[in-house]
Amino acid sequence: MASRRETRIATLSDALSARRVVHLREAAALLGVSEMTVRRDVADNPGLFGYLGGHIVPAAGIESDAPYELARAADSHAGAKRQACFHAARHIRPDETIFIDCGTTLEYLVELIPDDYAITAICYSLNTAERLARKANLRMVMLGGVYHPSSASFSGAPGIETLDQLGINVAFLSAAGIDLARGATCVHFHEVPVKQKVISLARENYLVADSSKLGKLKAAFFAPPGAFRSLITEDGETALAGDLMSVP
Amino acid sequence: MASRRETRIATLSDALSARRVVHLREAAALLGVSEMTVRRDVADNPGLFGYLGGHIVPAAGIESDAPYELARAADSHAGAKRQACFHAARHIRPDETIFIDCGTTLEYLVELIPDDYAITAICYSLNTAERLARKANLRMVMLGGVYHPSSASFSGAPGIETLDQLGINVAFLSAAGIDLARGATCVHFHEVPVKQKVISLARENYLVADSSKLGKLKAAFFAPPGAFRSLITEDGETALAGDLMSVP
DNA sequence: GCTATGTTGTGATATTTCTCACAGAATAAC
DNA sequence: GTTATTCTGTGAGAAATATCACAACATAGC
Numbered sequence: 001m002a003s004r005r006e007t008r009i010a011t012l013s014d015a016l017s018a019r020r021v022v023h024l025r026e027a028a029a030l031l032g033v034s035e036m037t038v039r040r041d042v043a044d045n046p047g048l049f050g051y052l053g054g055h056i057v058p059a060a061g062i063e064s065d066a067p068y069e070l071a072r073a074a075d076s077h078a079g080a081k082r083q084a085c086f087h088a089a090r091h092i093r094p095d096e097t098i099f100i101d102c103g104t105t106l107e108y109l110v111e112l113i114p115d116d117y118a119i120t121a122i123c124y125s126l127n128t129a130e131r132l133a134r135k136a137n138l139r140m141v142m143l144g145g146v147y148h149p150s151s152a153s154f155s156g157a158p159g160i161e162t163l164d165q166l167g168i169n170v171a172f173l174s175a176a177g178i179d180l181a182r183g184a185t186c187v188h189f190h191e192v193p194v195k196q197k198v199i200s201l202a203r204e205n206y207l208v209a210d211s212s213k214l215g216k217l218k219a220a221f222f223a224p225p226g227a228f229r230s231l232i233t234e235d236g237e238t239a240l241a242g243d244l245m246s247v248p
Numbered sequence: 249m250a251s252r253r254e255t256r257i258a259t260l261s262d263a264l265s266a267r268r269v270v271h272l273r274e275a276a277a278l279l280g281v282s283e284m285t286v287r288r289d290v291a292d293n294p295g296l297f298g299y300l301g302g303h304i305v306p307a308a309g310i311e312s313d314a315p316y317e318l319a320r321a322a323d324s325h326a327g328a329k330r331q332a333c334f335h336a337a338r339h340i341r342p343d344e345t346i347f348i349d350c351g352t353t354l355e356y357l358v359e360l361i362p363d364d365y366a367i368t369a370i371c372y373s374l375n376t377a378e379r380l381a382r383k384a385n386l387r388m389v390m391l392g393g394v395y396h397p398s399s400a401s402f403s404g405a406p407g408i409e410t411l412d413q414l415g416i417n418v419a420f421l422s423a424a425g426i427d428l429a430r431g432a433t434c435v436h437f438h439e440v441p442v443k444q445k446v447i448s449l450a451r452e453n454y455l456v457a458d459s460s461k462l463g464k465l466k467a468a469f470f471a472p473p474g475a476f477r478s479l480i481t482e483d484g485e486t487a488l489a490g491d492l493m494s495v496p
Numbered sequence: 497g498c499t500a501t502g503t504t505g506t507g508a509t510a511t512t513t514c515t516c517a518c519a520g521a522a523t524a525a526c
Numbered sequence: 527g528t529t530a531t532t533c534t535g536t537g538a539g540a541a542a543t544a545t546c547a548c549a550a551c552a553t554a555g556c
Contacts, residue, residue: 005533014330014356021300024513034535039514052269053301053543054513079258082296086254111295124392126381131295133374133395144372144392144407147381154390158413162392162406253503272543282505287544301513302543 008033008041012056013048022056078104080210083234085109088172088208094118096169099198100128102153102191103174105208107131113138122166124194125153141166148190155190160197171202173223175209177216178231183224185217195222207240208232256281256289260304261296269303328458331482333357336420336456342366344417347446348376350401350439351422353456355379361386370414372442373401389414396438403438411445419450421471423457425464426479431472433465443470455488456480 008031015022015030028035042049042056050057081104089112092098098113100106102125110131113119121132124143132140143163145156173195175184184207186192199205199222207228214233225231225240232238256279263270263278276283290297290304298305329352337360340346348354350373358379361367369380372391380388391411393404421443423432432455434440447453447470455476462481473479479486 035513036536037534040534052303052305055300057300078264079262082261083254083258108296111293126377129374129395130378133397133400134295140395141404142390142392142395142402144390144402144410147377147388147390149381152381154392156389156410158406158410159392161409162404165406283543284506285504288504 005041008037009045009048012038012041016049016056016058020057024054024056027056077210077212080212080234081105082108084208084210084232085112087234087236088206088232089113091170091172091204091206092117092119093169096120097122097167099123099168099171099202100125100132101172101174101195101198101208102128102151103176105174105210106172109172109208110135122163122168124155124159125151127152143194146190148188151188151191153188153191155194160193163194163197163201166201168198168202170204170206171198172206172208173199173228175207175213175218175222177218178207178209178213179215179217180225182217183221183227185219185221187218187220189220192220192222199223199227204229206230206232210234253289256285257293257296260286260289264297264304264306269300269305272302272304275304328460328482329353330356332456332458332480333360335482335484336454336480337361339418339420339452339454340365340367341417344368345370345415347371347416347419347421347450348373348380349420349422349443349446349456350376350399351424353422353458354420357420357456358383370411370416372403372407373399375400391442394438396436399436399439401436401439403442408441408445411442411449414449416446416450418452418454419446420454420456421447421476423455423461423466423470425466426455426457426461427463427465428473430465430469431475432470434468434470435466437468440468440470447471447475452477454478454480458482 011031012022012027015027022030024035024038027038031038038056042051084105085108088109092113094117097120099122100109102123107128110128113121113135115135115137118137120139120141122141122143123129123132124145126147129140129142132138141162143154143159145154145159147154173184176187177185179185186195205228207230209231211233228240230237230239259279260270260275263275270278272283272286275286279286286304290299332353333356336357340361342365345368347370348357350371355376358376361369361383363383363385366385368387368389370389370391371377371380372393374395377388377390380386389410391402391407393402393407395402421432424435425433427433434443453476455478457479459481473488476488479488
């Protein structure tokens with residue numbers, strides 16, 4: 001039989017998987033015990049719960065061990081990526097439809113969409129979708145398909161066909177490798193059909209990446225340099241189409 | 249050019265991807281500014297940073313206030329729903345493909361899928377997808393489309409067409425109203441085409457809901473009682489179709 | 497130079513959270 | 527039944543965090 005305490009631990013565990021954070025006060029109300037008891041439950045289960053200034057959070061280790069999350073945690077270019085997105089956001093205009101590629105880089109772009117712009121955003125990454133879902137005054141279209149944990153994105157023919165029904169004003173593409181002669185490459189082949197279809201449909205295409213990607217070449221080629229209006233890094237924007245300029 | 253503040257945001261962003269949480273005091277020391285300034289930086293970037301009792305955390309870790317999340321937080325039937333899913337999970341068999349409907353009820357089912365079963369799971373709810381993404385040894389297929397914040401799910405023709413490419417062994421459907429004469433109804437019309445298509449394709453359909461849904465009738469009708477093998481509530485399983493017997 | 501605008505630091509005060517000891521309640525053992 | 531043990535709630539003081547107004551500083555434009 002489950003003891004009172006075990007029942008509480010289980011309930012609290014459930015609450016934490018539903019919401020990532022539960023306040024001590026809420027937890028006490030939810031479990032029908034005093035705050036002191038919740039404190040003790042949490043303190044006695046350091047492998048299960050973490051504690052942060054009045055709030056209960058999942059223990060550091062268990063929250064997520066998906067490959068994509070691990071990659072993000074080890075990312076040392078987060079600042080540069082954010083900065084690149086800051087420059088990219090200049091191309092977002094009210095009432096338009098934008099496409100946001102998958103990958104850690106463009107996740108930062110979501111927060112930079114002004115709340116009063118009534119944007120329609122298209123994505124195919126689970127993480128980007130989560131962020132878009134939290135934005136107010138924004139319509140989201142997601143391309144579904146089979147899930148790929150390595151990039152937290154989806155692929156498949158129906159998702160790509162969805163694009164035929166959409167008008168894309170601005171597309172923000174990301175790449176793991178950017179070679180000035182060869183063009184843009186990524187790691188995962190399943191992303192290629194989506195990227196290529198988007199590039200062919202969108203009015204304006206921008207390649208967004210931190211400068212550590214410059215000069216690199218990855219397995220999956222998806223577009224030549226001329227496919228993009230410009231390359232946007234943390235240092236700003238560089239034209240790629242038309243009159244080519246050198247990249248620092 | 250990057251302003252002082254932007255530089256700080258970027259540095260803080262980097263620090264947060266290296267470590268999950270950074271204390272206000274550490275952040276102030278790291279950035280070489282006062283705690284008050286860090287507070288302001290964090291408060292002015294709610295999409296980027298979260299704030300939890302003196303600690304700065306990545307925004308993803310913060311609870312959202314989307315309508316769907318609020319509904320879940322206020323849910324008084326969580327225990328019954330979990331119990332119903334416990335019964336439903338008996339119908340999950342190794343190496344098969346299951347469909348998981350949207351709604352709070354069936355989110356609990358995800359945690360009950362055994363890790364060694366190599367299941368393929370189909371879903372069209374963002375919350376269910378997040379949970380499925382955290383499971384190991386599981387393939388996920390998501391039906392995309394236009395996002396509906398009210399139910400955190402997607403709708404659209406391409407998503408429904410995806411179903412034609414899939415073989416579904418077991419489908420778990422949820423309903424907001426179950427009338428023994430009329431059948432199953434839900435609140436949001438956009439869910440109806442998905443549900444109906446799934447019911448027509450799956451080998452076994454189960455209706456999963458807590459008993460508070462019994463006798464209720466909602467706006468969007470999607471299936472008569474005979475469409476399901478059985479109704480599964482927190483009290484167990486009740487045959488609805490064929491010559492099955494009631495299972496307490 | 498000057499002003500206008502925005503940013504940052506300080507300190508006082510209010511609020512919240514933390515710790516601890518002890519008493520009362522529940523449970524298990526006998 | 528009794529005793530022993532564990533669990534739980536309360537309250538008070540200590541510590542930490544939050545909020546606010548205002549002054550000091552920086553920056554851009556003129």
